[in-house]
Amino acid sequence: MLTCDDYITPASLDAAFAAMDNHRGRFRIVAGATDTYPWAREGRAGDVHVPVLIDVAKIPELNAREIAGGRVRMGAATAIQRFLDDARLAAAMPCMPRCAVWFADDQIRAQATVGGNIVNASPAADGTPPLIAHNAQVELARSEGGKIVRRTMPVTDFITGPGRTQLAGNELLVSVTCDALDGYGGSFEKVGHRRSLVISLVCLAVLVKLDRARRLIEDVRLAIGGIGPVPYRLTDVEDFLRGGDLSAERLERAAEMPVSRIASRSRQDYRRDVTRGFMLRGLVNAARAAGAEPSALAGELEAAYA
Numbered sequence: 001m002l003t004c005d006d007y008i009t010p011a012s013l014d015a016a017f018a019a020m021d022n023h024r025g026r027f028r029i030v031a032g033a034t035d036t037y038p039w040a041r042e043g044r045a046g047d048v049h050v051p052v053l054i055d056v057a058k059i060p061e062l063n064a065r066e067i068a069g070g071r072v073r074m075g076a077a078t079a080i081q082r083f084l085d086d087a088r089l090a091a092a093m094p095c096m097p098r099c100a101v102w103f104a105d106d107q108i109r110a111q112a113t114v115g116g117n118i119v120n121a122s123p124a125a126d127g128t129p130p131l132i133a134h135n136a137q138v139e140l141a142r143s144e145g146g147k148i149v150r151r152t153m154p155v156t157d158f159i160t161g162p163g164r165t166q167l168a169g170n171e172l173l174v175s176v177t178c179d180a181l182d183g184y185g186g187s188f189e190k191v192g193h194r195r196s197l198v199i200s201l202v203c204l205a206v207l208v209k210l211d212r213a214r215r216l217i218e219d220v221r222l223a224i225g226g227i228g229p230v231p232y233r234l235t236d237v238e239d240f241l242r243g244g245d246l247s248a249e250r251l252e253r254a255a256e257m258p259v260s261r262i263a264s265r266s267r268q269d270y271r272r273d274v275t276r277g278f279m280l281r282g283l284v285n286a287a288r289a290a291g292a293e294p295s296a297l298a299g300e301l302e303a304a305y306a
Contacts, residue, residue: 076115094186185290
């Protein structure tokens with residue numbers, strides 16, 4: 001059982017930082033709190049007591065969303081469900097709706113937050129590969145001398161290892177900003193041990209933009225998680241694909257490129273097979289979503305992997 005003495009729900013950043021200062025060393029920050037009970041159970045035989053839980057989910061800034069100037073800005077408390085019921089957000093981040101469908105179940109999607117998924121820094125986190133593919137940055141805030149001081153950094157720099165980030169003890173993750181990629185086709189592939197509420201063994205985010213004739217890859221973004229301690233971009237594969245066609249030979253060569261990088265301690269052969277298949281299926285599905293000309297997309301791959 002998880003228990004606490006106080007459950008505080010600040011309505012502003014100033015109130016949140018005041019609560020953190022008043023209960024220094026005794027609090028835990030929550031928003032959706034969907035990972036709080038698993039955290040409490042992990043490796044423990046008895047009850048877990050946290051003196052103070054500070055729930056930041058009601059702070060307006062952490063729930064705001066804006067799309068402008070080719071960028072998306074989401075408050076850290078944005079629920080994963082928003083990628084399914086906010087049409088503008090889904091269009092700007094075209095692989096996130098499928099990621100959201102894979103993200104646990106309806107109840108958890110309604111509570112789990114973008115910021116929480118990043119801060120937990122799980123190597124198997126579903127939301128981080130799509131954000132990395134969108135060049136996402138996190139905004140961190142702290143209270144200093146009565147003023148709120150902010151800093152930003154790429155998600156790839158923020159997550160430093162399993163469960164480890166650059167978030168300081170007096171900071172909150174307040175927002176995430178990333179590229180808006182309207183017009184790209186998106187795909188998200190994921191596999192795990194179970195059929196429901198699955199934790200990823202491999203997850204892959206794919207974004208494809210085609211040329212005006214819908215025959216060549218003008219731009220491509222690829223990010224993978226679950227195969228090592230942190231998720232990351234497959235920039236060399238992107239460089240190989242960019243400007244090329246959708247032939248079976250090119251896509252199959254691209255699918256082989258990340259296979260040798262499997263760094264997980266378990267099920268390496270399985271992860272290699274899955275990674276290759278996910279690369280092919282993700283590229284095929286993203287190209288189709290981007291409006292690929294049927295004659296341009298390798299028919300044998302489309303039949304096997306779509």
